Amino acid sequence: MTMQKVKQMWARYRVFLLIAAAVILIVLPLLGFKNSTIRIFCRILMYTTLAGSLNITNGYSGQMSLGHAGFFCVGAYTMAILATRFGISFWLLMPLAGIAAALIGLVVAVPTLRMKGLYLSIITLGASEVIRIIALNWQSLTGGSFGIKDIPRPAILSFEVDSPSKFYYVFLAVAVLFLFVSRRVLNSRVGRGWISIRENELAAKSLGIQTSSAKLTNFMYGAFWAGICGAVYAPYVQYIDSAVFSLDEGFNILSMVIIGGQGTLVGPVVGAVVVNGLTEVLRPIGEWRFVMYGALIIVMMWLRPQGLMGASDNVLAGGKIKAVKKTRRLSAGVQK
Amino acid sequence: MSDILRAEGVCRDFGGLRAVSDVTMTVHSGDIFGIIGPNGAGKTTFFNLCSGIYKLTEGRVFLCDKEITNLRPEVISRLGLSRTFQSTQLFQFMSVLENVKIGCHAATKSRLVDVILHTKTYREDEEYTTQKALETLQRVGLSQYADTMAGNLPYGIQRRVEIARSLATDPKILLLDEPAAGMNRLETDALQDFLKQLNADGQTILLIEHDMKFVMNSCNQIMVLNFGRKICEGSPQKVSSDSEVQTAYFGKGGINHAQN
Incomplete structure (x- = not known):
């Protein structure tokens, strides 16, 4: 019920709310926050895109990928290597990093095409580690454990993007672009194809949907955006090494998707805000906060498996039983 | 009348069991073709073979004279063979x-x-x-x-x-796997009228059904399977008077046998 009310409110005041949100997001760095606070905003925006792009794979086509950190890594290294060695422009490298990640995504996805569930998850998990270990050991290219430092910052003409509050706008632009493009994709033939695979692969196939190529496109699309994130992240922190892109990072992204709500566009946004917000709130208790995350995920799975923003009437909510019960009640009513 | 779907000597083994054995049949344009048979006769398996969900052990399948043997389901669907399932396979949450x-x-x-x-x-x-x-x-x-x-x-x-x-x-041909299963008489009658209307509009239909009244009233051609073999094919009148079909469904007159 409450969810429905929220939806009604949203439908009525949509334009107003969107404008308000846009204004707040644009003026936020100008309100005199400390640099450390702005950095948190940057993190949230970056994870909005990262979690959102993982959600395209996990939430929409239902292929549980655990290896998103790997594509993030590919994007970051593509940017770092090409920018430090050849001085290529950031704005050219950004889409290039996305394409590089998408191509690696293709390589990972092809052997997983005929697999489902756990098997697919394990392959993506392994792929993510393989990418990280290559980054760690290919010294001549990636600098090995020393990483790559002095990654040049982007510039627009002579205006250099050099402070967190300026990077904030780059992250914001990427997140908005991601949400805008993804919304278009999901409300189309392509998106419907992805969702149909999640809902019922057998039915999708028997309606002529080429599930293999749809899954490939889906996986590459998700990896592309992770690559873009990596490309912005590298010059933002100016120094990257392979330790950043560990499996922990992959699970961190995944936890935002799960907590926020798989299969909804707004879910990962909420997940990014909640998880990153919690990180800051719980900073005083140090490493113990990971225990809190663990507990939170368990509670979520128990009480609200569809995530904070997920609909209860969804495959991802384990809602199958609910729907069947309703059907019985309905058909009983018809027979009377 | 051109051929829409043609099966030639279709066989399918599951381990040592021959679930579908040497079935040859043709659905012509404009038919409502019914497949009947006792439980486990291989009807649904035959559907799965035609629609590419199972691979054939032997034999060939043609759709409008184009061979579709062992093509993938999505390819067969795109060529114009569309099917429904015995247990509905809807996108439930859409x-x-x-x-x-x-x-x-x-x-x-x-x-x-x-x-x-x-x-x-x-x-x-x-x-x-x-x-x-x-x-x-x-x-x-x-x-x-x-x-x-x-x-x-x-x-x-x-x-x-x-x-x-x-x-x-x-689709050029619509395959319906037990469309009337779980329906009451009223719903079944409505379905029958609906399928006849579809057929009148030029839709060729191949269906599996257990409801005899439904099959006899709606189909113009019927094939009977038993233990994976075709035991009879023809008009509803021919099939219902066929002795082998009666044996498959009711057994041989057991009491008389005992007395003789």
């Missing part, structure tokens, strides 16, 4: 309209670039899909359920949604 829209997937072709840039292809495809889906719902008489979640509908209507979804692919 609305009825969205279910039918997915049926239009194969007929449209907009790609990732088109949908991101909203190109002409995208706009044409979306218009076609919406139009076609609404039209199909109207044709099947489900317009009032367009926005209802498919999984929440009564069983009889779910089956019709599945038929609507298949029809949206504009």
Whole structure:
């Protein structure tokens, strides 16, 4: 019920709310926050895109990928290597990093095409580690454990993007672009194809949907955006090494998707805000906060498996039983 | 009358069991062709062989004289053979309209670039899909359920949604696996009228059904399977008077045997 009310409110005041949100997001760095606070905003925006792009794979086509950190890594290294060695422009490298990640995504996805569930998850998990270990050991290219430092910052003409509050706008632009493009994709033939695979692969196939190529496109699309994130992240922190892109990072992204709500566009946004917000709130208790995350995920799975923003009437909510019960009640009513 | 679906010596083994054995049959354009047989006769297996879900052990299948033996289900569907399932395989958590829209997937072709840039292809495809889906719902008489979640509908209507979804692919032949299963008499009669109407509009139909009255009244050609073999084929009158068919269904007159 409450969810429905929220939806009604949203439908009525949509334009107003969107404008308000846009204004707040644009003026936020100008309100005199400390640099450390702005950095948190940057993190949230970056994870909005990262979690959102993982959600395209996990939430929409239902292929549980655990290896998103790997594509993030590919994007970051593509940017770092090409920018430090050849001085290529950031704005050219950004889409290039996305394409590089998408191509690696293709390589990972092809052997997983005929697999489902756990098997697919394990392959993506392994792929993510393989990418990280290559980054760690290919010294001549990636600098090995020393990483790559002095990654040049982007510039627009002579205006250099050099402070967190300026990077904030780059992250914001990427997140908005991601949400805008993804919304278009999901409300189309392509998106419907992805969702149909999640809902019922057998039915999708028997309606002529080429599930293999749809899954490939889906996986590459998700990896592309992770690559873009990596490309912005590298010059933002100016120094990257392979330790950043560990499996922990992959699970961190995944936890935002799960907590926020798989299969909804707004879910990962909420997940990014909640998880990153919690990180800051719980900073005083140090490493113990990971225990809190663990507990939170368990509670979520128990009480609200569809995530904070997920609909209860969804495959991802384990809602199958609910729907069947309703059907019985309905058909009983018809027979009377 | 041209051939729509032709099976030649189709066989399928499961381990040591021959589930479908040397079945040869032809569905002509404009037929309502019925397949009947006792439980476990291999009817659904035969459907799965025609629609590419199982691979054939032996034999060949043709759709409009084009060989479709062992092609993948999505390819066969695109060539014009669309099917429903014995246990409905709906997209339960999508609305009825969205279910039918997915049926239009194969007929449209907009790609990732088109949908991101909203190109002409995208706009044409979306218009076609919406139009076609609404039209199909109207044709099947489900317009009032367009926005209802498919999984929440009564069983009889779910089956019709599945038929609507298949029809949206504009199939040359429609395969229905027990369309009347779980329906009451009224629903079954309505389905029968509906299928006859579809057929009058030129739709070729191949169906499996247990409801004898339904099959005898709606089909113009019937094939009887038993233990994977075709034991009889012909008009409803011919099939119902065939002694081998009666044996398969009722057994040989056991009491008389005992007395003799």
